[in-house]
Amino acid sequence: MILILSHEHIDEPTNNIIDWLSFYNARFLRLNGDDFLQNKNVKIDINNNIVVTNDEKEISPDEISIVWYRRWIKPTEKKTFFEKFKQLGFTNDETLLVEAYNKYLQQESTAYINGVFSIFKDKIWIPKPSKARGNINKLDVLLRAKDKGIKIPATIVTSSKKEVELFLKTHGNIITKPIYEANCFRYREEVAPMYTKEVSENDIKNFPQLFFPSLFQENINKAFEIRTFIHRDRVYSMAMFSQNDVQTRVDFRNYNWEKPNRYVPFKLPEKEEEKLLMLLNELDLNTGSIDLIYDDKGNYVFLEINPVGQFGMVSLNCNYNLEKIIANDLMSLSNEQKLTNERDN
Structure with missing residues (x-):
């Protein structure tokens, strides 16, 4: 059986792959990380090596041949309840204690939820959970890419205003972006997304002499951007002409819904594909x-990689039909694993 790990939040590529698996009458099971949040009836039985879901279904690793890790816990709003506690008469110290305890519960939740993965640790994973969202370091990836002969932007992490001034003087045009992930800040009804941003001389003038360590890169003059999706040694690329729109020029994720960027299929040179692989x-x-x-x-410049990044836009805009390809590959791997187990037994 194919085990699909996902979450309740809408993720069309996952749903589309499940449609193909259903079409082919494949044996699969979807398990959402949200099912293991509080107020759900779940169990991880270490001694018997099984997971019991909210609807009391027992899942044994003996039933599973391959695990496709797509998502796990849906995006949650990180809120501070400071004002609410104050309204209820909590003191500042009491409020901080409650929030510290809430952080502890989140850590406990993460530990037992991720414990589910160990039940299926001996199965084929695409990708491995240890390499999934948030588990690879952007700086480490840039260093490894450089060592493979892949061109990367000039990059520094610094907390010094003087260093940023010198970096801007050296490269003429620079940007900043998160070292971890481009998450959002949420406060009440407001959402502040973390996009890649240009850093001007006037911006730097307003910097303090020392600030929180931040990532800065040279701003590459681009002909176009490329989104490449790789699935088990197969490479699918798409060119995005984001530079033609002021709104998307620095970060294509700052979508212009009224006048979308142009997307076309693209083939990377073989040597560039080999480096990425x-x-x-x-x-x-x-x-x-x-x-x-x-x-x-005329250079190909590597920016970053997301192990579970969206591929639906590549599939749709380039007519690659990746969802069908992945579904067929999961079924093929599952059948191969079944035959291997039968031979071993």
């Missing part, structure tokens, strides 16, 4: 979405 192999990844820039000098 070598990088994934070194990172112990068998899938991932990669962001690249084709600059105005």
